[in-house]
Amino acid sequence: MSEETTRYDASSIQVLQGWEAIRKRPGMYIGSTGERGLHQMVFEIANRAVNEVLAGRAGSVEVTLTPDGGVRVADDGPGVPIGKVGDTGRPELEALLTSIKTGAGPGGRRDVALDFSGVGPVVVNALSRRLTAEVRREGIRWVQEYARGVAVTPLNEAGTATGNGTTIAFWPDADIFETAEYSFEALAERFRQLAFLNRALDISLSDRRQQGKVRSARLRFPGGARDFVAFLDAQTAAPAPTETIALELEDPRMAGEVEVAFRWCGSHEERVRGFANSRPTIGGSHEQGFRDGVAAALNVYAREQLLLNATDPDLGADRIGEGLTAVVSVKLDHPEFEGSTQGVLRNPPVRTCVAQAVQEHLGRWLEGHPEQALAVFGRIQGTRED
Known part of the structure; x- marks a missing residue:
């Protein structure tokens, strides 16, 4: 065996960062590339919205399965801040969707942890062929679009807004996932659990994938x-x-x-x-x-x-x-x-x-x-x- 084939040093190590690492090994971040991972994508995005409600900053969360295979998660909170983050020059919304959190772990008693690996919404952005974000804040509507983890538009002001809130919609990448079919029952089961265990929570789940047929459930249980x-x-x-x-x-x-x-x-x-x-x-x-x-x-x-x-x-x-x-x-x-x-x-x-x-x-x-x-x-x- 030659020296060339046996040599192993720093030059042999491939370092992947950010969205590249997620797309290379998606199972590490969402558990699988099958139905379980597909559902986890929904939970990863819903995590922030759910905790907005539990913190008293929002009143409800709406999750919608759309006819074109996407998922839309909306809340009526104050809206993700759109100011710049430190010296990066990036809006806070963009940092939320592109920066992997470090030091993640179980939160305190007031937090609900729906995420799998603690890295935040960036995992959904990286594993989606398309993701759109809309922030309604202080009377202004802001929008931004991504493709496979990379921003394809800047954060743009898109007119006036009635009320506040954040809406994130994503379409999973078919090159990553083995299936594109969500189970309404599986999603409802987990969101129902959360609503039973957190009386302040109000979640609506709607399935609009079949034309002319809408399936929906409002999950709110004051009796705990x-x-x-x-x-x-x-x-x-x-x-x-x-x-x-x-x-x-x-x-x-x-x-x-x-x-x-x-x-x-x-x-x-x-x-x-x-x-x-x-x-x-x-x-x-x-x-x-x-x-x-x-x-x-x-x-x-x-x-x-x-x-x-x-x-x-x-x-x-x-x-x-x-x-x-x-x-x-x-x-x-x-x-x-x-x-x-x-x-x-x-x-x-x-x-x-x-x-x-x-x-x-x-x-x-x-x-x-x-x-x-x-x-x-x-x-x-x-x-x-x-």
Whole structure:
């Protein structure tokens, strides 16, 4: 083997920056080039608009699937600033759409993170054959257009504007994506979750891809986790032996807050959904704490009411969970996740705080609702005998 073929030094390293790096390895930034990645493009653009609403600067977000294969995301906030950024001479809007953020990570409890890699809207710009941005701010309408991550027009003043807001529309690049078909159901599911978990959120999703046929959904749920539980249980015809039990609590020990809603229904399926800072989880300290708290409250009540004999073992989580529908949501100042997918919450104090809150709240509910408490135990005891 020659020296030429074995030599490896700095000259052998290819350095890609900005939109070039994104287009070279899109999966690193949106997860895939299939349907999942296509949907992530929508979430990446919606991320800023959603947080404008949660910060109180906007009232609603509108997401539209357009007939020509594009997606339009609009909000009625103050509009992205159009002033120059430092010494770059670039408008802030252009910096938002072309500059990769650094040091990205999980935000605080008031932030919703819909993005995949934390680099911001630049990833959508780079992976779109065309992207247009419109800012309505202080009575003026500003527009700019991009192609595959590069500005093809300057930021132009395009007349007067009624009201404020930002609208970004994009058309995914067919050279990148394996599919161009969005799933209305998949997008609605994620936006619905956000609306359940953030009561101030008001999202409208419209599908205008078929001529003469418009499909739309307005996603706003002032009842929060209670509404979420009712939605999950609506998928079964089995009657619920208990009302929905709900609690909300802020606990400085975990530097955050918890919202929990749950009830037992007549089916045998367990539906426990966990979320950390509005991000779906597959387990972690908040879900463990919820199960600990439910088990502790039920066992204490059962012993006090002689529903369990002295020789009977405690009710286990496997029995307690059958027919249980629950939403466990925590919002933390400093969430700690396991792995890059951030699917498992690892903040140790959360388990203790959630368990204590659930045990105390459920304990009081059991004492105040003896008939429903008996229905729950009758169901659990029946399950034990199966």
